[in-house]
Amino acid sequence: MTSKEIQLGKSGLTENFIETLKGYFKKNDSVRISVLRSAGHERDKIKEYEQKLLKELGANYTSKTIGFKIILKKWRKPRV
Numbered sequence: 001m002t003s004k005e006i007q008l009g010k011s012g013l014t015e016n017f018i019e020t021l022k023g024y025f026k027k028n029d030s031v032r033i034s035v036l037r038s039a040g041h042e043r044d045k046i047k048e049y050e051q052k053l054l055k056e057l058g059a060n061y062t063s064k065t066i067g068f069k070i071i072l073k074k075w076r077k078p079r080v
Contacts, residue, residue, distance in 0.1 A: 004028045008070075010038035013049060018056050025057075025074050033070040041068060 004024045008017065024031050033053075035046050050063050050070050059078035064071045 002028045003030045003032060005032045005034065007034045007036055008039045008049065009036050012039055013052055013056075018053075021053070021072075022057070028074075030071060030073045033072065035068045035070065046070065 004027075006021065006024065011017075021031060021033075033049075035041070035049065039049075040046070046065055046068065050065055053070065053072065054061055054063055057072070060075050062073050062075065064073075
């Protein structure tokens with residue numbers, strides 16, 4: 001299982017960020033996203049980012065939030 005780490009900064013979830021994330025999933029099973037202070041350190045904001053990412057990526061992905069990190073995992077089959 002390979003993993004990659006990326007930082008989410010003050011510009012938030014841009015199209016470029018999401019495309020970069022999709023590129024990482026071509027070679028990695030999971031990606032850890034560190035939410036920087038400039039992106040918003042409130043729990044509600046991190047959950048909002050998490051939901052938006054899952055919506056953009058599709059049904060083959062799951063997520064988990066630990067502190068200020070969002071961990072995304074890609075599965076072969078869609079998860080219910």
